[in-house]
Amino acid sequence: xxxxxxxxxxxxxxxxxxxxxxxxxxxxxxxxxxxxxxxxxxxxxxxxxxxxxxxxxxxxxxxxxxxxxxxxxxxxxxxxxxxxxxxxxxxxxxxxxxxxxxxxxxxxxxxxxxxxxxxxxxxxxxxxxxxxxxxxxxxxxxxxxxxxxxxxxxxxxxxxxxxxxxxxxxxxxxxxxxxxxxxxxxx
Amino acid sequence: xxxxxxxxxxxxxxxxxxxxxxxxxxxxxxxxxxxxxxxxxxxxxxxxxxxxxxxxxxxxxxxxxxxxxxxxxxxxxxxxxxxxxxxxxxxxxxxxxxxxxxxxxxxxxxxxxxxxxxxxxxxxxxxxxxxxxxxxxxxxxxxxxxxxxxxxxxxxxxxxxxxxxxxxxxxxxxxxxxxxxxxxxxx
DNA sequence: AGCTTTCAGCTAACAGAGTTAGCCAAACCT
DNA sequence: AGGTTTGGCTAACTCTGTTAGCTGAAAGCT
Numbered sequence: 001x002x003x004x005x006x007x008x009x010x011x012x013x014x015x016x017x018x019x020x021x022x023x024x025x026x027x028x029x030x031x032x033x034x035x036x037x038x039x040x041x042x043x044x045x046x047x048x049x050x051x052x053x054x055x056x057x058x059x060x061x062x063x064x065x066x067x068x069x070x071x072x073x074x075x076x077x078x079x080x081x082x083x084x085x086x087x088x089x090x091x092x093x094x095x096x097x098x099x100x101x102x103x104x105x106x107x108x109x110x111x112x113x114x115x116x117x118x119x120x121x122x123x124x125x126x127x128x129x130x131x132x133x134x135x136x137x138x139x140x141x142x143x144x145x146x147x148x149x150x151x152x153x154x155x156x157x158x159x160x161x162x163x164x165x166x167x168x169x170x171x172x173x174x175x176x177x178x179x180x181x182x183x184x185x186x187x
Numbered sequence: 188x189x190x191x192x193x194x195x196x197x198x199x200x201x202x203x204x205x206x207x208x209x210x211x212x213x214x215x216x217x218x219x220x221x222x223x224x225x226x227x228x229x230x231x232x233x234x235x236x237x238x239x240x241x242x243x244x245x246x247x248x249x250x251x252x253x254x255x256x257x258x259x260x261x262x263x264x265x266x267x268x269x270x271x272x273x274x275x276x277x278x279x280x281x282x283x284x285x286x287x288x289x290x291x292x293x294x295x296x297x298x299x300x301x302x303x304x305x306x307x308x309x310x311x312x313x314x315x316x317x318x319x320x321x322x323x324x325x326x327x328x329x330x331x332x333x334x335x336x337x338x339x340x341x342x343x344x345x346x347x348x349x350x351x352x353x354x355x356x357x358x359x360x361x362x363x364x365x366x367x368x369x370x371x372x373x374x
Numbered sequence: 375a376g377c378t379t380t381c382a383g384c385t386a387a388c389a390g391a392g393t394t395a396g397c398c399a400a401a402c403c404t
Numbered sequence: 405a406g407g408t409t410t411g412g413c414t415a416a417c418t419c420t421g422t423t424a425g426c427t428g429a430a431a432g433c434t
Binding site for chain 4: 375376380381382383384387388391395397398399400404
């Protein structure tokens with residue numbers, strides 16, 4: 001039995017990719033094992049179990065999202081940065097719905113949890129966007145939560161087909177960006 | 188063996204209550220059976236299975252949310268209606284996190300699916316809020332999606348402890364209401 | 375009331391996913 | 405080469421969901 005040359009990172013990456021393909025709910029240990037060319041119990045040499053796998057996929061997703069958003073806003077400020085960040089975030093969620101779903105409803109165990117660290121990285125990218133607006137220091141946290149709620153809500157609703165009727169979704173999203181920009185400017 | 192006097196509605200109601208208590212992820216058929224005083228297989232006389240149960244809980248939650256929001260805005264208009272709707276919605280999600288979670292990531296099978304009907308009822312309540320603002324007909328859908336995204340995002344993030352640091356969450360929520368009000372007014 | 379029919383709840387049994395235990399051989403390290 | 409580590413395997417167990425088939429209590433009919 002030749003070795004497959006796996007390590008935790010490879011298993012998590014494969015799990016994230018598989019979740020994107022089949023949906024997080026259908027990501028099973030057996031399916032993942034088959035994908036990486038190994039029998040199910042062998043996965044336990046690399047991850048602690050299904051819950052651990054989920055948390056690692058979530059941390060990976062948040063880090064990737066932070067990279068995507070952080071990269072997208074380079075060289076932009078104000079409304080351009082806001083639009084770039086929003087589009088990059090939504091694109092990431094739509095391209096990687098499975099791994100992003102892994103981040104929903106999950107709580108970091110403490111401030112040093114890789115999940116919490118990755119979350120702060122993503123938050124940092126949005127904070128950078130807000131620096132381009134004249135926002136009182138006391139309003140920063142509120143504005144940050146507003147942005148998170150707005151983009152997270154939109155992306156998850158769209159990812160689950162929550163918008164039923166037919167008005168163009170891209171158009172709604174651009175409208176949302178304009179709305180947030182106006183609001184942040186008029187604060 | 189005396190009969191328990193169950194029917195689908197009773198099972199679904201108990202399932203929703205249990206989901207609120209233990210979390211949707213921990214809602215198991217066995218636990219629900221125990222709660223209603225019956226052996227597990229007996230549940231299948233009332234609901235089709237776990238997925239069917241989930242959908243029914245989701246429909247119940249959406250109807251209840253629609254009632255809560257619709258009731259809260261009675262007699263109010265404009266910003267008062269917006270604030271009342273937002274607070275009622277958030278309160279509902281925080282009081283019933285389990286059943287609300289059942290609505291996430293679920294797709295109605297068609298326009299007559301009770302889930303779709305309930306979803307439209309909730310949407311109708313938010314539409315009523317928007318009537319208090321001067322919004323162009325072409326912007327209505329966008330504004331509606333904005334409100335849904337904002338409240339859904341905020342409520343779900345808070346329900347999963349997604350807001351890590353310490354700024355007061357109620358305060359952020361009131362800030363969000365003011366933000367949305369300004370934005371809708373300046374549209 | 376008695377008879378019939380229906381059906382809610384039961385036990386038994388199975389399928390599938392997650393997980394643990396324990397073995398063995400491949401890779402690594404002197 | 406010898407010894408150690410460790411990744412992969414098989415076997416086996418648990419727990420959850422589900423189906424099949426039985427049975428007696430409730431509801432309806434005459």
